[in-house]
Amino acid sequence: MRTTLLDIQTTYDLRRFVTNARNIVITCHLSPDGDAVGSTLALCRVLRNMGKRVDVVTPDMVPRSLHFVPGVRDITAFTINESRARFLVSRADLFFCLDFNSLHRIDKLGELLDKSHAPRVLLDHHLQPEPIFDLFVSYPELSSTCEIVYRVIQEMGWRNYVDKMVAQYIYLGMMTDTGNFTYSSDYPDVYEVLADLVTYNIEKQKIYNLAMNTFSADCLRLQGYALSEKMQLFPDKHAALITLDKNNLERFNYKRGDSEGLVNKPLAIPGIDWVVFLREDPDNIKVSCRSVGDFSVSEICKQHFGGGGHINAAGGDFHGTMDEAIEKVKTIINSINDF
Ligand code: 5GP
Ligand code: MN
16 A cells, blocks of 8 residues: 555554453444445454454444345444444444544434543544544545545454455445545555455455446336436536425335435536435435535535535535525525636
8 A cells, every 4th residue: 555544643542442442333424325334344344353342333224225235234223223222332332433524424323422431433534524533544535434444454454354245345335435436536545455355356246236236116217207307407507406305205115225326417417517416305305416526515515504525425404495495506506606
């Protein structure tokens, strides 16, 4: 690897935390994606291979589209099994916080973590981490939390605990967070990690097909409908807006995860450089943004929707009606002059 992630002090502290821990809890953000699921399960397996007692606790359920991942059933979701989640968090003497960097990204689980005195280790690649962790391994310029986890494992000398399953978990997150190595992957270290993973005979093509090219008929129809009927283009502003309200979602038997990837689609249109997708969820309107180049949708989401993320992929929430959300987005789009 051309660069290292851990300095001497961080290596020392991490080793001390892990050595002293008897009950480790690993957690990740709401609506876990491939990177969140891959990184938590990979680290969990490595630490278990070391003989540690480790549990993955997520704020909510892993979406159906990721149920093919081995080990997902072993995850405790706070919204599904609150009492077990509470027990595991109260018993924990070490937390690993993966693929998020602010406690509100883990919902009610955040309140529990806040009350616990156990140290928190952050392994993450989102911008601007909150100062609430005892150990920071934060690299927003890197492809994925999975890449960070793998490199930390290597630098800590834990390679002996890596097996094919761990390598496949890591591959899942690196692949999904880079759009199959399209974006966020323009530096050599990504491919050094990849070269290493391939030595474990990972089933690359199978993982790609399961993670990125498998859709239910309802899901395909919903996405087709969204593009055909619910996409507005603002060519002068190089922007696109897609909206799906409650009725639209019900019509296609929407399940969580069914709109995954939709927000990227308008970027295929020449001249469209950023996209906003609004989805009416039960409690709020979920805002999801994508861009190309150095236009930061993370800034947009932070300023206007109480969210954040990465320069080219970010999200947030809107509280109000869909019509109000659409108005707000149009005002933002129109206010941007110098794209
Ligand atoms: P997505 O559009 O796929 O839901 O999210 C894209 C990126 O933005 C992800 O890296 C995710 O972590 C981040 N993100 C999505 N929603 C929120 C949010 O409500 N708050 C913050 N801080 N980040 C978000
Ligand atoms: Mn990620």
